[in-house]
Amino acid sequence: MSTTRELIAELRRRLGEDEPLPPPAPALPIPPPPKRVFRAVKAQSNYLREAAEHTTALVGIGRVGTRYATEVTLQFQSELAVAQNAVASLLPEGWREAEGFLPLDTRVRDHEEYLLRPDLGRRLDERSLLLLEEHAERNVDVQPILADGLSAQACVQSGSSVLNSLTAECARLGLTVGTPMCARFARVWLQDEIGQAVGAKVAIIILGERPGLGTGDGLSAYLVHSPAIGNTDGDRNMISNIHSRGLLPDRAGVRLAALAKAMLEQGLSGVKLKLPVAATEVDSSAIHSRPALVELVP
Template identity: 40%
Template sequence: MSDKPVPARPIVDLRSFTPARVALGRSGASLPTKPLLDFTLAHARARDAVHAAFDAPHLAAAVRALGLAVTEVRSRAADRTDYLRRPDLGRQLDAGSTAALAESATAPCQLAIVIGDGLSAAAIHAHGLALLQSLRRRLGEGEAVVIGHVVVASGARVALGDEIGAILGARMVLVLIGERPGLSAPDSLGAYLTFAPKPGLTDAERNCVSNIHKAGLSYDEAALKIAWLVREGLARRLTGVALKDESADRAPRRIGTALPE
């Protein structure tokens, strides 16, 4: 082995590997002006994303144009203030939405998709429809998985999908939702999958594919992972901690050869 020391790389090189705020420099005991202004702008964008209005009717119309059945619902959170202060209200449908959803539920389905604003309506507006289109293509490959119903939900938390899936009689529910904005990604989208949805389930019974945005996971990469988890989850009749993402290593088993109850 050579005794020659490994040359040190300047810390500024880290900037090429991460969007994190590293090697910002210093002006006396403070940050230089530009990094400080950049931080202030990122913080403002994150706050704006949390409070942005959700255009549910426009999104529902766009999904309907794809030929999918769509129902609009909302949670029990009366407004954004309610939503932020009372997370529990975002996990329950209001009475009118429960009735409308029950009326639209014609027959049990393999997969129901919920598109909710979550903590960043900006994420849904920017990426929701494109991800849905990419996912639809992936689900149609090989042993096709049929999307039985799409629900556009306002004031939604992830667990709202459990009640929606149960009403629709879905074997699995997929929730596409705006994630909590960060200082480098105010429009990050998350996807949560739950087999046999029903109220009262915990996060341990879900799978998550997160960080879907232009500087993160691409639509096609995310759709590939989600479609794999959907097929494998339907075949094994489970999701959550017992189901690991091995989409890069092997094909999912056939849904028709599911494990016994």
């Protein structure tokens, strides 16, 4: 949101204008990672050649003297730009409501504060606590929470898809699922406060992950058993790289639900959890369908 728009919205509220500002023009979409073709490097080992076929990471890119080739540097810069755009993206206004999510906010007021104050992103504001109290289903097995995290773009792009697959799989396993909700300016640990407030046995927060090179559309999911403020990262399990070139969003729910079920059975989560097979087996179809960003021409 632009600075001026923010202050106009505030002024309108103060002057008693009930209607919210008309939504701004939708933000430009983040372009997919650029696809570049690198020349084969003569001295390249077979190992690198094969490794490059299995990852979108910049491996096997060779060198020119002591430096990277110009085209590699350009690719690096453009992928970095994709990542930075993703961090700068915001949830479109009204999106959460339109998707039927309970719209929750943290104590963060704007995007800059969100980046600078992780602590505020881990706590709900007063209004959201009331919303939870009034509208959220209580004492469920699994409470899914969608959030923007460090890539609102990823949340908008595939958040619903992950959530739907999770809900369907939970239903199949006979687990009760809480009210769908979406938090803005949220950090992972927010799941503790939300889970605690609704009395969920397992809280799952699905949020845009810290973008890597060329990957602005990745989601991560963090799961915690007996969510409560004060839990540490040792109490959590997580799945990362939920995007079209990693774990496919519409399949992620299967693994998440399997993890949640194991947590419920073992009564714990985190490093002590014995991982169920269903959550660890490699989904080979997804890996083979990755389009390689780095292609080596013989």
